[in-house]
Amino acid sequence: MLEEAGQAAQAGDRLRAYELSVQATQAAPGSLEAWALRSQLATSLEEKIVCMNRLNELEPNRRGNHDATYTYLNELLNQNPFLAYLEETPELYHVVNKDYLLLSIPKGRMPAQPYPPEGLSPWRKTHRWLALALLGLLFAGIPTLLFAPLAVKSAWDVQSAQHSRAGTVRRRIIQVTAAVLFAIGIFFSILFALHLNLSF
Amino acid sequence: MLTRSLYLAAGWFVISLVITLMGGYRVRSGRFVRSLFWLAVVIFLGDLWAFFTFGLPAEILVMSGIAFSFGTAWVIKLPNWNAHGQVTWAMTLLATLLFIIYTFMVTAFTPLNMISFIIALDFFLIEALALVMALTHTYESLELFCRIRWLRYRNESLPPIPGYAPMVSLHVPAYNEPPEVVAATLKSLAQLDYPNYEVLVVDNNTPNQENWTAIRNLCLALGPKFHFIHLDKWPGYKSGALNFALTHTAPEAEIIGSIDADYIVDPGFLKALVPAFANPRLGFVQAPQDYRGYTDNPFTESTYHGYKYFFDISMPVRNEYNAIIFCGTMGLIRKSALQEVGGWDEWCITEDAEASLRILKRGYKSLYVKHSYGRGLMPYTFEGLKKQRFRWCFGGIQILKKHWSALMPWAHQLDSQNRLTASQRYFYLVGGLQWFTDVVNFIFGIFLALGAVASIFYGWFSVRPLTIPLLVIPALFLFLHLWRFLWVLRHILHVSRRVALRSMYNFFSLGWAVTLACIQGLIQKKGVFLRTPKVQGESKTLHALRVTQWEALIGLSLLGFGWAAFIVRPDFKTFWLAVLMAWQASLYLAAPYYSLLSARAPRQPVTRLADLDRGQPVMENKAARWAWIAAMFLVTVAVVGLLIPQPEQPSYTQYQPVEVPPGILFGLEQVPIEQRDNTPTPLPTLLPTIIPTETALPLPTLPPPTVEPPTAVPTLPAPTSAPTEPPPTSAPAEPPPTVTP
Numbered sequence: 001m002l003e004e005a006g007q008a009a010q011a012g013d014r015l016r017a018y019e020l021s022v023q024a025t026q027a028a029p030g031s032l033e034a035w036a037l038r039s040q041l042a043t044s045l046e047e048k049i050v051c052m053n054r055l056n057e058l059e060p061n062r063r064g065n066h067d068a069t070y071t072y073l074n075e076l077l078n079q080n081p082f083l084a085y086l087e088e089t090p091e092l093y094h095v096v097n098k099d100y101l102l103l104s105i106p107k108g109r110m111p112a113q114p115y116p117p118e119g120l121s122p123w124r125k126t127h128r129w130l131a132l133a134l135l136g137l138l139f140a141g142i143p144t145l146l147f148a149p150l151a152v153k154s155a156w157d158v159q160s161a162q163h164s165r166a167g168t169v170r171r172r173i174i175q176v177t178a179a180v181l182f183a184i185g186i187f188f189s190i191l192f193a194l195h196l197n198l199s200f
Numbered sequence: 201m202l203t204r205s206l207y208l209a210a211g212w213f214v215i216s217l218v219i220t221l222m223g224g225y226r227v228r229s230g231r232f233v234r235s236l237f238w239l240a241v242v243i244f245l246g247d248l249w250a251f252f253t254f255g256l257p258a259e260i261l262v263m264s265g266i267a268f269s270f271g272t273a274w275v276i277k278l279p280n281w282n283a284h285g286q287v288t289w290a291m292t293l294l295a296t297l298l299f300i301i302y303t304f305m306v307t308a309f310t311p312l313n314m315i316s317f318i319i320a321l322d323f324f325l326i327e328a329l330a331l332v333m334a335l336t337h338t339y340e341s342l343e344l345f346c347r348i349r350w351l352r353y354r355n356e357s358l359p360p361i362p363g364y365a366p367m368v369s370l371h372v373p374a375y376n377e378p379p380e381v382v383a384a385t386l387k388s389l390a391q392l393d394y395p396n397y398e399v400l401v402v403d404n405n406t407p408n409q410e411n412w413t414a415i416r417n418l419c420l421a422l423g424p425k426f427h428f429i430h431l432d433k434w435p436g437y438k439s440g441a442l443n444f445a446l447t448h449t450a451p452e453a454e455i456i457g458s459i460d461a462d463y464i465v466d467p468g469f470l471k472a473l474v475p476a477f478a479n480p481r482l483g484f485v486q487a488p489q490d491y492r493g494y495t496d497n498p499f500t501e502s503t504y505h506g507y508k509y510f511f512d513i514s515m516p517v518r519n520e521y522n523a524i525i526f527c528g529t530m531g532l533i534r535k536s537a538l539q540e541v542g543g544w545d546e547w548c549i550t551e552d553a554e555a556s557l558r559i560l561k562r563g564y565k566s567l568y569v570k571h572s573y574g575r576g577l578m579p580y581t582f583e584g585l586k587k588q589r590f591r592w593c594f595g596g597i598q599i600l601k602k603h604w605s606a607l608m609p610w611a612h613q614l615d616s617q618n619r620l621t622a623s624q625r626y627f628y629l630v631g632g633l634q635w636f637t638d639v640v641n642f643i644f645g646i647f648l649a650l651g652a653v654a655s656i657f658y659g660w661f662s663v664r665p666l667t668i669p670l671l672v673i674p675a676l677f678l679f680l681h682l683w684r685f686l687w688v689l690r691h692i693l694h695v696s697r698r699v700a701l702r703s704m705y706n707f708f709s710l711g712w713a714v715t716l717a718c719i720q721g722l723i724q725k726k727g728v729f730l731r732t733p734k735v736q737g738e739s740k741t742l743h744a745l746r747v748t749q750w751e752a753l754i755g756l757s758l759l760g761f762g763w764a765a766f767i768v769r770p771d772f773k774t775f776w777l778a779v780l781m782a783w784q785a786s787l788y789l790a791a792p793y794y795s796l797l798s799a800r801a802p803r804q805p806v807t808r809l810a811d812l813d814r815g816q817p818v819m820e821n822k823a824a825r826w827a828w829i830a831a832m833f834l835v836t837v838a839v840v841g842l843l844i845p846q847p848e849q850p851s852y853t854q855y856q857p858v859e860v861p862p863g864i865l866f867g868l869e870q871v872p873i874e875q876r877d878n879t880p881t882p883l884p885t886l887l888p889t890i891i892p893t894e895t896a897l898p899l900p901t902l903p904p905p906t907v908e909p910p911t912a913v914p915t916l917p918a919p920t921s922a923p924t925e926p927p928p929t930s931a932p933a934e935p936p937p938t939v940t941p
Contacts, residue, residue, distance in 0.1 A: 066451065067451045070448065070450070070451055073448060074427070074448075077427070077428075077429055077448075081416055081428045081429050081430045082430050082432060083429060083430070083431055083432065084431075084432040084433050085431065085432065085433050085434045085435060093444065093447065105447055105448070106447070107443070107447050107543070108446070108447055108539060109443075109446065109447075109538070109539035109540075109542055109543045110539060110540055110541065110542045111542060112541075112542030112543060112545065113542065115545070115547050115548075115602050116547075116725060137325070138318075138321075138322050138325065139318060140314075140317065140318050140321060166614060166615075169610075169613045169614060170614055173610045173613065173614070188321065191308050191317070191321075192314060192317060192318070194850070194852050195311075195312055195313065195314050195316075195317040195847070196314045
């Protein structure tokens with residue numbers, strides 16, 4: 001059907017080609033070629049945009065789709081520059097224009113790393129113990145003596161569950177950091193003990 | 201030995217810095233031998249003073265040997281600096297390190313009860329942090345003035361490359377802007393002398409359709425290069441709009457520029473900067489942000505110079521290490537690099553600086569061209585400036601929260617994609633941490649107030665003793681760092697002493713806003729903006745005072761407590777405390793002063809309609825509560841510390857550093873040479889009863905060690921310790937000047 005539509009278009013029978021492309025999109029709604037052909041043959045800007053929406057949904061990262069969407073959107077915005085936000089996915093914006101025509105616009109960029117990160121990192125608990133160990137230095141290092149070993153243990157548990165080179169490196173760094181904090185904590189605690197004994 | 205070494209190092213620091221500032225920076229050549237010679241001269245001059253002051257030639261020789269080795273290491277490490285810079289930096293570092301060690305020894309081995317010890321230890325840690333921050337500022341100043349070989353410095357346009365004119369897409373985000381302001385910007389962009397560019401005006405969420413329709417009509421009139429989009433109910437504020445603009449940029453565009461809607465851009469802007477992108481590894485290029493209409497009023501003038509500090513001092517230094525910040529306006533960024541890192545971060549309220557870190561992380565290069573190509577509008581009220589500084593600081597803390605692990609020394613080990621160099625990590629980490637200087641300053645203020653209140657009611661404050669080095673050295677550091685800062689402002693910005701002083705205080709006046717932003721940045725998950733207190737219908741003057749009511753309250757409290765302490769118990773210590781608190785108060789009282797100045801400014805012909813507020817509002821009064829809760833916690837702990845008796849003379853006090861009377865330092869008190877090599881180790885300050893009389897050195901400037909009974913203790917019980925053995929008195933040392941670029 002697509003070949004036939006292509007031949008009709010080449011022969012100059014644009015109406016016939018368009019009808020065939022419409023039938024093709026109805027017969028195979030997941031066909032990129034059918035929607036691409038229909039978008040080229042459609043006569044109204046709105047229909048072209050509907051076709052591009054479908055193409056963008058099917059293959060959001062295709063460069064050719066981006067360029068065509070840019071062209072059609074530019075044309076639309078020249079008529080009226082209004083766009084209202086509906087929602088977005090990592091790849092697409094879903095917006096409407098002033099006449100409530102839905103547009104799916106590819107973002108054309110790598111998905112950004114979400115921050116604050118979605119889901120809990122396995123190292124979150126370890127980092128928390130380490131942060132507490134660091135803060136513990138403000139209390140003469142006594143809490144550090146508790147939290148630094150907990151950070152080491154937590155790092156060990158996480159790394160045992162997931163064997164990776166990065167995990168091993170991270171565990172070692174946490175261990176070294178915790179050891180340094182622990183040493184400072186001991187030093188501060190000894191000084192604290194000196195003052196404690198003499199107070200009472 | 202530690203005390204004398206500290207004095208000696210401080211002497212070298214003074215000699216080297218003074219000579220550098222008085223002309224040493226002009227030396228434009230450098231050789232290894234010359235540097236060593238200058239290092240030896242500085243050490244010798246310090247040694248001369250030390251010999252006639254302390255005697256002890258062996259000790260001086262040992263210390264000089266260490267200093268010479270230390271200095272030589274820095275001469276080797278900093279081959280692109282002149283001798284004066286190298287030696288000044290080495291001596292600054294040495295004096296600071298020794299002071300930190302000295303302070304620790306005093307803190308650790310002063311007889312204190314457990315609560316007082318914890319407070320003293322925390323105070324020491326904060327003090328050490330403040331000193332490290334001061335070092336970073338010193339390094340930046342010396343780098344700028346004493347560097348003799350710049351590898352990447354550029355203060356002029358890049359040479360054009362024939363046939364190279366990639367398409368540039370200039371994005372102009374606008375929110376509720378007055379049409380006449382945007383019109384001026386767009387007209388200047390229409391005059392750009394560059395063949396291949398488009399301008400995309402992205403209006404987001406402007407409620408008044410008349411406003412954005414006027415801008416759209418102007419775009420239509422300016423021709424096909426100009427495009428306009430109105431985005432409605434759009435999330436993500438400015439970065440959300442810019443992200444959509446990135447999506448709707450002409451496919452053939454290779455470079456993106458973001459221009460604030462109030463900037464008048466010079467025609468040569470693109471022609472001057474685009475050639476940098478011929479290097480395919482260049483991610484972004486930045487020119488300074490400049491301002492117009494600032495000369496009518498001392499407030500705007502000092503604000504202008506405050507901005508200039510960053511672009512004339514910090515950015516050239518960072519550029520040398522390929523570690524600049526992308527500041528948005530007047531910068532260009534490679535589109536593919538921006539797409540590669542996922543566009544602008546809609547979570548961070550300083551999305552431009554955040555994006556630059558991610559781009560550098562990918563191994564791209566950056567370039568700073570120190571030449572102004574455009575001028576915008578700045579906040580014309582202190583309220584506006586305060587909110588802007590709050591936003592910048594909040595964004596800086598957000599960046600630190602998000603990227604701290606990428607800035608650690610071991611970051612490469614954890615993420616092989618992280619291609620940040622050590623210098624880049626240093627500058628971004630320090631840039632984020634420097635905001636906390638104002639928090640540290642606030643904590644110092646609390647300690648000083650505590651010291652004053654305790655002095656009024658008890659006659660002492662048991663954090664740590666006020667030894668002579670703790671009086672002299674911080675005062676010296678404070679004076680020299682302030683002098684350096686003023687000197688840098690004067691010489692870089694070419695302004696008079698008065699204007700430099702006003703610009704410096706303009707920095708300091710925003711300390712409270714920065715403190716709030718740091719606290720909010722740590723506790724808030726999403727972007728917030730500061731909403732200052734307002735009352736409908738009040739006069740400009742009253743409003744100006746209201747927006748700085750917290751700063752005024754803090755400043756007046758510090759001033760009042762300090763002088764009350766001196767009036768109730770007039771002696772040298774309380775006088776010094778009052779002076780310190782007056783200095784600290786002046787930092788906060790500068791805020792109402794500038795606010796009143798801004799209220800007196802003539803009305804600006806054009807101003808922005810919109811505050812650049814984004815995120816949830818944080819009421820200043822509510823935000824201040826966090827700071828006050830922290831302060832009250834500290835006060836409570838300190839009061840508990842005061843109530844617990846201090847210990848008797850324990851054995852560990854023998855590790856306290858030797859006290860050297862100030863009279864000796866200034867040659868006022870002659871000590872026979874034969875006695876100098878047997879200097880005792882007295883307990884610090886006011887504990888003379890346990891110092892053996894045959895070895896004790898007199899403390900001529902300190903009052904006799906008697907404790908007056910508390911004159912007025914309305915709610916707190918009287919100290920239980922024996923009045924004949926007063927615990928050490930403390931007025932915390934003043935931090936070095938806070939410099940917030």
